[in-house]
Amino acid sequence: MLVNQISVYLENRTGRVADFSRVLFEAGINIKTMSIADTAEYGILRAVTDNNDKAVSILKQNGFNASSTNLVGFEVQDKAGEMFKVLKILENASINISYLYSFTRETDKSAIILLKVSDNEKALTAMAENGVKVFGG
Amino acid sequence: MYYQERLECMAREEKRALQSERLISTVKLVYESVPAYRKKMDLAGVKPCDIKSISDIVKLPFTTKQDLRDGYPFGMFSADMEDIVRVHASSGTTGKLTVVGYTENDIKIWAECCARSLAGAGGTKKSLLHVAYGYGLFTGGLGLHYGGELLGLSVVPVSSGNTARQIQLLKDFKTDIICCTPSYAVFLADELEKAGVDPKELSLKSGLFGAEPWTEEMRKDIEKRLNLKAYDIYGLSEILGPGVAGECEKQSGCHIWDDHFYPEIVHEKTLKPLADGKAGELVFTTLTKEGIPLIRYRTRDITAITNEPCPCGRTSPRIKRIAGRSDDMLIIRGVNIFPSQIESVLMSADSRVAPHYHIITDRVNNLDILEIEVELNDGANFDEIKTVEEITKKLTVEIASAISVVPKVRLVSTGSIKRSEGKSVRVTDRRKS
Numbered sequence: 415m416l417v418n419q420i421s422v423y424l425e426n427r428t429g430r431v432a433d434f435s436r437v438l439f440e441a442g443i444n445i446k447t448m449s450i451a452d453t454a455e456y457g458i459l460r461a462v463t464d465n466n467d468k469a470v471s472i473l474k475q476n477g478f479n480a481s482s483t484n485l486v487g488f489e490v491q492d493k494a495g496e497m498f499k500v501l502k503i504l505e506n507a508s509i510n511i512s513y514l515y516s517f518t519r520e521t522d523k524s525a526i527i528l529l530k531v532s533d534n535e536k537a538l539t540a541m542a543e544n545g546v547k548v549f550g551g
Numbered sequence: 552m553y554y555q556e557r558l559e560c561m562a563r564e565e566k567r568a569l570q571s572e573r574l575i576s577t578v579k580l581v582y583e584s585v586p587a588y589r590k591k592m593d594l595a596g597v598k599p600c601d602i603k604s605i606s607d608i609v610k611l612p613f614t615t616k617q618d619l620r621d622g623y624p625f626g627m628f629s630a631d632m633e634d635i636v637r638v639h640a641s642s643g644t645t646g647k648l649t650v651v652g653y654t655e656n657d658i659k660i661w662a663e664c665c666a667r668s669l670a671g672a673g674g675t676k677k678s679l680l681h682v683a684y685g686y687g688l689f690t691g692g693l694g695l696h697y698g699g700e701l702l703g704l705s706v707v708p709v710s711s712g713n714t715a716r717q718i719q720l721l722k723d724f725k726t727d728i729i730c731c732t733p734s735y736a737v738f739l740a741d742e743l744e745k746a747g748v749d750p751k752e753l754s755l756k757s758g759l760f761g762a763e764p765w766t767e768e769m770r771k772d773i774e775k776r777l778n779l780k781a782y783d784i785y786g787l788s789e790i791l792g793p794g795v796a797g798e799c800e801k802q803s804g805c806h807i808w809d810d811h812f813y814p815e816i817v818h819e820k821t822l823k824p825l826a827d828g829k830a831g832e833l834v835f836t837t838l839t840k841e842g843i844p845l846i847r848y849r850t851r852d853i854t855a856i857t858n859e860p861c862p863c864g865r866t867s868p869r870i871k872r873i874a875g876r877s878d879d880m881l882i883i884r885g886v887n888i889f890p891s892q893i894e895s896v897l898m899s900a901d902s903r904v905a906p907h908y909h910i911i912t913d914r915v916n917n918l919d920i921l922e923i924e925v926e927l928n929d930g931a932n933f934d935e936i937k938t939v940e941e942i943t944k945k946l947t948v949e950i951a952s953a954i955s956v957v958p959k960v961r962l963v964s965t966g967s968i969k970r971s972e973g974k975s976v977r978v979t980d981r982r983k984s
Contacts, residue, residue, distance in 0.1 A: 419934070421932075421933065421934030423927060423931075423933065423939070423964060424964075425961075425962075425963050425964060425967070451935075451936050453939075455961060456939065456961075456962065458933070458934060458935070458936060458939070460934055474929065474965075477964055477965065477966050477967065478964060479927045479929070479964050479965055481930075481931070481932035481933070481934070483932070483934045512935050512937075513935065530934065530935070
């Protein structure tokens, strides 16, 4: 199972990220997690929301270049060594990572790692073989 | 110093007679040998026999860059190809080049005009001339090269680029005259400074700078930093190349060599002739050219002409500094650029970008820079930095190969470039010229 994420191209301009979150707030969309990859001149914002399809269309209406991508997500325990465990499995399976971000859930002390990888199917299989739980989005 | 004193200082009346005689034969030549001109004149109801003196020039239709484009490549040539000994070209509006051809006599006259400009800037047989204009399809390098040789100077055909070597040659050869674009002159001054070379260690006495508009402030800056006298030289490939006009030792406007090129200033919209000193579009009629004579060619350069006598003794009218353009052509580091060239790249370069763009030109440390903002397409999908880098690089390379200047490309969101009446606002020129 894959996790859907939205990504938005942002020019480096004051207030641009705040604008992004305002647009989603006004549409009643909840951001579950987000991260920004930044360069000197622009950034790419990636986020998971409770309604990605609606988020993409509302962002487009508001002049953002938004689209969605599928990632793989894994659920591990919120403790030392878990990130290493996941990355080691991917390395052993020769799977490349473009980027990742993660968040923790206080309710069940779990951590979710979202990754853009070179081969989704292979990644899911490798994790299953090593007993890592797949996150369902 | 004069190169052709009799012609350069000819009495006005005598020159008018010469111009009249030359105009009559030029009009006859184009009417008989260029179908496009015959058609234009027939349409305007003018026959060669209606042209009896230079004042009849106003009866003739104008010629534009579009006419040259329509005739691409050799359609506007008057001479047969067997008599054409050289072809040059400059950038046109849609990537199509503007092509010009020269007969042996054209090359001779071109050299004479450049020799006049070089002599006006103090060149003598003893001078060493460093030509840092590009050699090739661009007229700058070869034009001054031939002029220099004709005047008897020792010509060093360095061409453009490799600034370290240029500095070395200027030092070792004790060069006294340099010619290049004014922006390259400033760049050279910067490089000298960086290399810790005092301009007084060089032997430069004068420089001829042209092929792009520049200002009096730049003149002062260049004169101080290169320790020379800076002269303006004007030209365009359609009419000749460099040497259509050049400054004398008084440095107060380029003398037009009007025994060969008859100038007019017209209102850029109504095309009505304007009085002496009034600013408008500069129009040239070639009086002696054989390869591609042009009648009332609209240069698109906005300037004024003065007929006030110059203390140097030359009787020709002088052009003031070029104040701008009546079309959207940009001159970046001496290279002609039309926004439409950039647009045509964007139309087909990558489906992820839209042909909405904004060109920003600026002068940083006296050097022209070109920045292009390009809108992303609505459907563009990318979540990775490397995708953005890849598109930016692709556009940079493709635009650079179309316009011969490397731009800085920046991707912006869909719809973020201001539209005026549905059209994108294309150019912001931040250079003060």
